[in-house]
Amino acid sequence: MKVISTISELRTALKGINKIALVPTMGNLHEGHLALVRKAKKCADCVVVSIYVNPLQFLPNEDFNQYPRTLSEDCKLLQNLDVDIAFVPDDKILFPVKQKILVLLPPVADQFEGKFRPGFFRGVATIVLKLFNIIQPDIALFGKKDYQQLHIIRLMVQQLDLPIEILDEEIIRASDGLALSSRNRYLNDIQRIEACHLYQTLNTVKTDIQAGQNRFASLEENAVRVLKTRGWSVDYIAVLNQVSLIPAHPEDKALVVLAAARIGQTRLIDNIEILKS
Ligand code: PAF
DSSP, rough: OOOEEEEHHHHHHHTTOEEEEEEEEEOOOHHHHHHHHHHHHHHSSEEEEOOOOOOGGGGGGTTTTSSSHHHHHHHHHHTTTSEEEOOOHHHHHSSSOOOOOOOOGGGGGGTHHHSTTTTTTHHHHHHHHHHHHHOOOOOOEETTHHHHHHOOOOOOOHHHTTTOOEEEEEBBBTSSBOOOOOGGGGHHHHHHHHHHHHHHHHHHHHHHHHHHHHHHHHHHHHHHHHHHHHTTEEEEEEEEETOOOBBBTTTSEHHHHHHEETTTTTEEEEEEEEEEE
């Protein structure tokens, strides 16, 4: 595996390669990322994994400084999966001057995650577009854990006519159901035990919907109440149409429930897809 930090070296290394797959990450890799890498290996001649903690997608009060940076462990994991290139630029490479051109996103980016983290998706879309332009991949892979992010990137690719196929991958969960995330390492032992209740609560919503309940607002309220009673502070739990990410209609067949909630200082997100018969 080549570990490359400059754009010119990367472009040289990629010259003439037929099919390139990109897995963009912020590092601190776990099985969720590795599942994306394994899928990428199956569909491309060359797999590039980018590792960059993107300052544009953190609010001033968020965990940018604290975010786990584990480059040497990450590179070992990628080497074991036979990744071709780890692209590990630093701030000076990606932002030699202040980034003044940013991607303008539609209102869906101001809801849910975007409402609680204003500017987050603009930061994500901008860095992803920069990475797409630098690497020019044929395929890029994103996990379903960041469901709204995946939706917005698909929209950006469509609307900006980017010649890139976006592939997704299912959420990888710990044995108790907690979705794997780099931020899980902020949880103490007691919080870690409690954390699986986010997924359990989503599962209850799914069971209720599949049993025929279609008063989604009251299911959402109930889920929020359950988590609050357990000590969580809940940003949102929303039953949405899987394709449009607008609030679900009782007739919709493919739904997704998005959730974000805080346990102690740690904010977790999760989601569950629901197909109705
Ligand atoms: O999902 C992430 O880890 C990040 O949002 C991404 C896509 C790598 C952009 O920084």
